[in-house]
Amino acid sequence: MKLLRRWMPAPIGALLYKELLEAWRDRRALFTAITFALLFPAMITAVTVFMVKVKAENDSRVAVLGGGQVPLLIQQLSGGRLLVDQLDEGDPAQLLAGDYDLVLQVGEDFARDYSAFAMPRLYLYVDGASKDAGRARSQLLERLAPLQQQIVQQRAIARGVAPQLFSPWRIEVRDVSTPSERGQLILASVPALLIMTLFVASLATAVDASAGERERLSLESLLMQPLPAWQVVLAKTLAVASMGWLGGLLAVGALALLIPVMPLAELGIQQSSSLADLVTMGLLLLPLALMVAVVQLLLALGSRSFKDAQMRLSILQVAPLFVLMALDMSQVQLDKPAWQLVPLVGQQQWLKALLVGEAVSLPMLLAGSLVTLLMVGGFVAIGGRALRREALLAAA
């Protein structure tokens, strides 16, 4: 920070040094920034682990009693999400009370009735009170359906009936998504959360440097110094942004550390961000951190009190998350060049692509970042005018 003070011209350099000292010595603000930045990647990891666990829980265990009579049926049921055990004997109720989700009992006369086309019985025992019973039952019926249809068709052919008559059409589902695209879907929340980190991490510092300074009656002394009001806003913006950016960088770092330990492969997700991608993610957050900081300062300066400022910024910090999610779910094609020039949206799209190792257009990234920085400049100028408002002093 002392180097920064030497490098910057005297008045604004000194003020920036002061703002940075104040921001970084505020333990509560620092704690908030670090906590959220580390918490959300940890939560993403936890959610991924949970999803894998749920996937494992989706497997259903089936006990088949009397399965010796129906080897073809047993073969058809085995595999997929059904784990089939053939048992010689057992009480269905006790088996269901144990580890099994379903019990399929083959009737004693199954083989004889089957040969005689007498519709032999299969008894399916379920525990209706179990939350997994419905899912297991559907899985079993789904597995049996093709075999059932195959047998019907064979019988029809044997009697000279064309099998096509039984199926007016056939639907084949083909999943054309790549693992990387599925990764995009699951990791879609991460860019919005990274952007939200900027808002959360810089909130306390923004309130303290604006409404807080006004309420502590130190703003007037500052405004009586021989430096333009826009420089005051700029110094505060840089200090507030430093805290937001710290949060953003920590979150990117935490993601980089946690993504390898996330069981993404088991979910069919291919995550392939390189070190260069991570560095790019950190850098592209900087202009956005500046914009978030200056917007927070403007809102806080326009508030009536410290509490009012806190409330305004608390609302502001969740707003981008909703806007970005709404845009994501809408039919708007956000990957078009024009959208990449829009602050927040551009950064979200780039982060999304970089997270799954896809290429980002460097000229678009630079152009979008430049637009964001130009808006920061505009907001700083507006902030300078706001500091000259007499109402600001009256509020103090």
Next chain:
Amino acid sequence: MIEVQSLRKQFGGRLVLRDLSFTLPDGRITALLGANGAGKTTCLRIVTGLLRADAGCVRVGGIDVARDPLAARRLLGVVGDREGLYERLSVREYLALFAQMQGLRGAQLSQSLEAVRAELELEDLWERRTLGFSQGERMKVSLARALVHRPRHLILDEPTRGLDVLAARLLRRTLLRLRDSGTSIVFSSHVMSEVLELADRVLVMAAGRLVGDDEPRALMAGCGCDNLEDTFVALAYGRAVDAARGEAL
């Protein structure tokens, strides 16, 4: 010298300053007196360039404050009526910040800091962060901030409010020393004994106007009073009532 000419200012339709004019010469201490709401703080804020007058002109050392407020502020040292310090900075950091914002660097900066540290007896506080400072300690630091760049003009809005005896004595000593070195000083106060002790000249404001402007003894004689408090009451309240009556008529 600070020159205030025909200042006029209103807030929300309420006239706070009405054709206010006075000059504050170098090497003199001027007390600015007035009842609450008389317009003292507004006047001082216009002098520092924080507020803009609706009409009239303020010159600090010959510089028009409205045209070049930054240049004027380099000539001013100001201690406001309600001031907060930066509680996460030490006194040294705090004073260095304001000295640098006034353009001091290098050896000049170090010398100024050392000088103000000795003058205002700040040795014990120097490396302490200002959180939890007493009112007297806070005033000393505020005064040091206003003096660190050696301004030619010093403005103090109720500087002794809340000070203990020792701090008030130190403040008075400092102001007298600065006056003798040629600094133009103006301060507002409600403590008449302090005004008598310090002020070479007294300005009395009422309802945004100047209703008295003279040396303390001359002002008392002019009102036929034998103490400054009665003189102030006669000028600040008596004429305001008369003025209000006159306007009503």
